[in-house]
Amino acid sequence: MTSPAEIDLLGVLAYGELVAFERTAADAKLAPNLADKAALGAMAAAEFGHYEKVSAHLAKLGHDPFQAMQPFMEPLNQFHNSLTPRDWLEGLLKAYVGDGITNDFYREISAHIATETANLVSEVLADVGQANFSIERIRQAIALDPKVSGRLALWGRRLMGEMISQATLVAATRPALQELFLRPSGSDAATSATELVVMINRLTVGHAKRMDVLGLAS
Amino acid sequence: MTSPAEIDLLGVLAYGELVAFERTAADAKLAPNLADKAALGAMAAAEFGHYEKVSAHLAKLGHDPFQAMQPFMEPLNQFHNSLTPRDWLEGLLKAYVGDGITNDFYREISAHIATETANLVSEVLADVGQANFSIERIRQAIALDPKVSGRLALWGRRLMGEMISQATLVAATRPALQELFLRPSGSDAATSATELVVMINRLTVGHAKRMDVLGLAS
Numbered sequence: 001m002t003s004p005a006e007i008d009l010l011g012v013l014a015y016g017e018l019v020a021f022e023r024t025a026a027d028a029k030l031a032p033n034l035a036d037k038a039a040l041g042a043m044a045a046a047e048f049g050h051y052e053k054v055s056a057h058l059a060k061l062g063h064d065p066f067q068a069m070q071p072f073m074e075p076l077n078q079f080h081n082s083l084t085p086r087d088w089l090e091g092l093l094k095a096y097v098g099d100g101i102t103n104d105f106y107r108e109i110s111a112h113i114a115t116e117t118a119n120l121v122s123e124v125l126a127d128v129g130q131a132n133f134s135i136e137r138i139r140q141a142i143a144l145d146p147k148v149s150g151r152l153a154l155w156g157r158r159l160m161g162e163m164i165s166q167a168t169l170v171a172a173t174r175p176a177l178q179e180l181f182l183r184p185s186g187s188d189a190a191t192s193a194t195e196l197v198v199m200i201n202r203l204t205v206g207h208a209k210r211m212d213v214l215g216l217a218s
Numbered sequence: 219m220t221s222p223a224e225i226d227l228l229g230v231l232a233y234g235e236l237v238a239f240e241r242t243a244a245d246a247k248l249a250p251n252l253a254d255k256a257a258l259g260a261m262a263a264a265e266f267g268h269y270e271k272v273s274a275h276l277a278k279l280g281h282d283p284f285q286a287m288q289p290f291m292e293p294l295n296q297f298h299n300s301l302t303p304r305d306w307l308e309g310l311l312k313a314y315v316g317d318g319i320t321n322d323f324y325r326e327i328s329a330h331i332a333t334e335t336a337n338l339v340s341e342v343l344a345d346v347g348q349a350n351f352s353i354e355r356i357r358q359a360i361a362l363d364p365k366v367s368g369r370l371a372l373w374g375r376r377l378m379g380e381m382i383s384q385a386t387l388v389a390a391t392r393p394a395l396q397e398l399f400l401r402p403s404g405s406d407a408a409t410s411a412t413e414l415v416v417m418i419n420r421l422t423v424g425h426a427k428r429m430d431v432l433g434l435a436s
Contacts, residue, residue, distance in 0.1 A: 021259055025243030034284040038273070041239055041266050048263040066252040
């Protein structure tokens with residue numbers, strides 16, 4: 001029997017990869033040249049491959065992938081629609097920041113899930129090359145025009161704030177999933193709230209480190 | 219030695235698949251449900267795979283793929299930007315109509331190109347399942363609301379007109395490519411013009427048949 005938390009986890013991961021594919025493909029459209037367009041296209045195709053793997057895993061566990069994804073559509077769409085990149089650099093930063101926080105989050109909880117699922121999660125979250133690509137392009141752009149960094153720093157703060165706020169909403173509506181990362185289970189509401197704050201702090205530190213790599217204030 | 223016409227052909231095909239990938243991924247965003255979104259995503263990923271194959275073939279022939287694609291960026295972007303689908307159905311019809319005309323066009327000229335390239339072209343143009351998918355969804359929509367058909371018929375005519383006009387522009391600037399489909403080679407300008415009209419007529423007949431399948435006036 002797979003736990004409801006594990007199904008939730010796979011559901012949010014599957015939908016996350018599906019929208020990551022859409023987002024990266026849309027970024028490809030903004031690419032300043034053909035080589036960058038092709039590079040983003042390859043990453044988008046890899047993300048679609050990840051979606052297919054998670055979806056197949058859900059089916060193997062006897063669960064309808066679309067049903068498992070459904071509860072996470074609204075918060076993820078909300079996140080993506082409220083923060084649509086206005087240009088190529090904002091798209092790259094969004095992918096870099098979003099993937100970074102997502103990876104940290106899954107690492108936090110992977111100790112608490114079944115081995116097979118944990119292995120799949122880490123396989124699917126393996127960087128498709130996007131982080132280094134984004135870092136390089138953003139650094140180049142800042143070197144060419146240092147004024148860019150103020151706008152991107154602000155964009156990074158908005159992304160982080162919106163992710164935390166949507167993740168908190170998701171946690172509130174999915175108690176099984178929440179228990180997965182707010183250990184110890186059966187703890188009272190006050191302990192859970194403290195755990196949540198502590199986890200958000202850890203995620204914020206990770207985010208700040210990634211912004212540092214770009215020379216951007218977080 | 220690969221002929222300039224063959225390099226042109228591979229260049230326009232590679233760029234065509236790259237923008238088809240972007241277009242299908244954008245259509246996935248408009249999908250009314252998760253199953254349709256996933257189906258379009260799979261087609262987009264397949265189209266990106268086609269792009270990679272053509273690109274690799276160009277490299278194998280000793281040509282820079284990006285350089286071969288360059289001359290076709292503007293006309294193809296022009297076509298896609300001037301006819302951006304406003305909704306899911308317009309996106310499906312655009313893919314169906316566009317792929318149909320493209321396939322007819324490549325079939326017209328495949329007899330005149332090297333076997334290896336011709337094989338690749340027909341492999342890459344194999345339908346990724348989009349035609350039947352589009353036909354089904356469009357027919358369902360028209361059955362539910364017959365008024366839809368007037369708007370879609372008009373959209374189909376605009377797509378056909380714009381494709382012909384962009385293709386004529388391309389032919390005018392790429393004499394090597396033009397010679398490939400305006401046989402007999404070495405014919406004078408008047409003969410070429412006649413050949414062009416004859417070919418456009420054949421493409422128009424193919425287009426009309428595809429619109430018929432949907433019950434749409436062409």
